[in-house]
Amino acid sequence: MMEKMIFGRFIPGDSLVHRMDPRAKILFVFLFIAIVFVANNAIGYAILLGFTLLVVFLSKIRLYFLINGLKPVFILLVFTFFLHLFFTREGDLLLSIWVIDIYEEGLRQGIFISTRFLVLVFITSILTLTTSPISITDGIEILLGPFKKIKLPVHELALMMSISLRFIPTLMDETGKILKAQMARGSDIGSGPMKERVKAVVPLLIPLFVSAFKRAEDLATAMEVRGYRGGEGRTRYRQLNWRIADTLSLVLLAGLTAILWYFRT
Amino acid sequence: MEILLEGVGYSYAENTPFEKRALTDVNLHIPSGSYTAIIGHTGSGKSTVLQHLNALLKPTEGVVMIGERKIEAGVKAKDLRSIRRQVGIVFQFPEQQLFDETVLKDIMFGPLNFGVPEEEAERRARELVVQLGLPDEVLEKSPFDLSGGQMRRVAIAGVLAMEPKVLVLDEPTAGLDPRGRREIMDLFHELHVTKNLTTVLVTHSMEDAARYADRVAIMHKGRCMVTGEPKEIFSNEEQLGDYRLQAPRSIRLQRDFEERTGLKLESISLTEETLAKNIALALAEEGRGSL
Numbered sequence: 001m002m003e004k005m006i007f008g009r010f011i012p013g014d015s016l017v018h019r020m021d022p023r024a025k026i027l028f029v030f031l032f033i034a035i036v037f038v039a040n041n042a043i044g045y046a047i048l049l050g051f052t053l054l055v056v057f058l059s060k061i062r063l064y065f066l067i068n069g070l071k072p073v074f075i076l077l078v079f080t081f082f083l084h085l086f087f088t089r090e091g092d093l094l095l096s097i098w099v100i101d102i103y104e105e106g107l108r109q110g111i112f113i114s115t116r117f118l119v120l121v122f123i124t125s126i127l128t129l130t131t132s133p134i135s136i137t138d139g140i141e142i143l144l145g146p147f148k149k150i151k152l153p154v155h156e157l158a159l160m161m162s163i164s165l166r167f168i169p170t171l172m173d174e175t176g177k178i179l180k181a182q183m184a185r186g187s188d189i190g191s192g193p194m195k196e197r198v199k200a201v202v203p204l205l206i207p208l209f210v211s212a213f214k215r216a217e218d219l220a221t222a223m224e225v226r227g228y229r230g231g232e233g234r235t236r237y238r239q240l241n242w243r244i245a246d247t248l249s250l251v252l253l254a255g256l257t258a259i260l261w262y263f264r265t
Numbered sequence: 266m267e268i269l270l271e272g273v274g275y276s277y278a279e280n281t282p283f284e285k286r287a288l289t290d291v292n293l294h295i296p297s298g299s300y301t302a303i304i305g306h307t308g309s310g311k312s313t314v315l316q317h318l319n320a321l322l323k324p325t326e327g328v329v330m331i332g333e334r335k336i337e338a339g340v341k342a343k344d345l346r347s348i349r350r351q352v353g354i355v356f357q358f359p360e361q362q363l364f365d366e367t368v369l370k371d372i373m374f375g376p377l378n379f380g381v382p383e384e385e386a387e388r389r390a391r392e393l394v395v396q397l398g399l400p401d402e403v404l405e406k407s408p409f410d411l412s413g414g415q416m417r418r419v420a421i422a423g424v425l426a427m428e429p430k431v432l433v434l435d436e437p438t439a440g441l442d443p444r445g446r447r448e449i450m451d452l453f454h455e456l457h458v459t460k461n462l463t464t465v466l467v468t469h470s471m472e473d474a475a476r477y478a479d480r481v482a483i484m485h486k487g488r489c490m491v492t493g494e495p496k497e498i499f500s501n502e503e504q505l506g507d508y509r510l511q512a513p514r515s516i517r518l519q520r521d522f523e524e525r526t527g528l529k530l531e532s533i534s535l536t537e538e539t540l541a542k543n544i545a546l547a548l549a550e551e552g553r554g555s556l
Contacts, residue, residue: 011282065281180321181362184354185423186346186378203374206364210409 017059022139024246038260084110137162155231268295274326287313302474305484319352353429359420363408375427393422475513475535
């Protein structure tokens, strides 16, 4: 299961989305997150979903793989759906089983909120799947550049982010390795009563923490010996270039907003 | 206990863009009571094979027989713990698996998981600490306060305390000093003989394979290419070269010696000690007691 998780993973590729400027992609995602809230009816959400699937298609990442990799998120999604379904008490009563009453508004809200959640998760995953952590950091650093004026430690923030993104897969692999080592010693995380399962997590978490701290320390030392001292006066090896396609993607997003606004009720 | 791999194939992260083929049609027989060394270049699939030996990985093709148990691709296997009790694995850098408050508790973790009574587990832990050359005081210390070499020994004790019938070792001495290496490898060999274990050693060290193993298997690009006795495997230098391996030092030195002196030694020298003996013998025969 660990190797199927795709949070923070990057799949190298050569699709239209892969080749976009990271600044454009980040802007795109943030604007999209805002735009999602424009939709407030079935047509709006259908358009959003269609648009998202189009982006997935353009990124050439197999939908099956995306869905499989986001399985843990779906649990949350289903939970959200039922939460709205059971606890919204507006509109007509649709169904009443035992103590559970399901109202029309609850069903509507449940579907809308989970669709909103789904498109957000898809679009943000596409960002990290098609953009290497280094490009994301470069993009964020430049985009946040103006905030340096008000003493926001932009470079440090970007660095922290790229380091955490970079280490997600490493920690995942490590978890798998330690899990196996403890399983070989008879620890059994996947089964047994709840109390036993919780107890079985300790032998997994402690070594994981120990090695994460060790890694952090090693990384700090390695950076220091190579003379790292923050962003001041640091030049860039990787140059970003903004192209027509990047501008077009933002225009496309503006178009989407206009359409959503038109259908908004 | 006997282990048999038949037509085993394995892919990591099957059905994802990260899918990576690690093993193809591996056939390997590990007879009961044997000391088998699995050698091969980096990335040849040694460590993947090893994880099949106690069902940590399930083959994506083929069958693995572990004693009486059969692990088959596509068939759900139950009660894997009973396999893991009998097949202990010492992973690469096993000190990463330490977690408990004290060394004693950490060593007892394995046996207790498998239902060994507390007193018995403690007895084993105390005995193993001595066997592994650690001072008694470490038992009450936190494993994180020990030196790297000591942590390694504690981790190894944690696996040995399960008293498995099959002991699988993945580069158990990587990163240790030469003396510690030799001590630990000698201990494994002693246990192999006295406890009548079946031992599988995955290693980069041709010297260790030649010294301790009675069977050697060569892995190359996810396939098991050859199995045989160390003498035949290590005397075929051409074949070793094909798989980007090298004969152990003693054999290379023997070749050198034979070439330079024109003398032919009686047998192939798998260790430095036999090489010295062989040379002495050859020289005595030549009538030159000393050089």
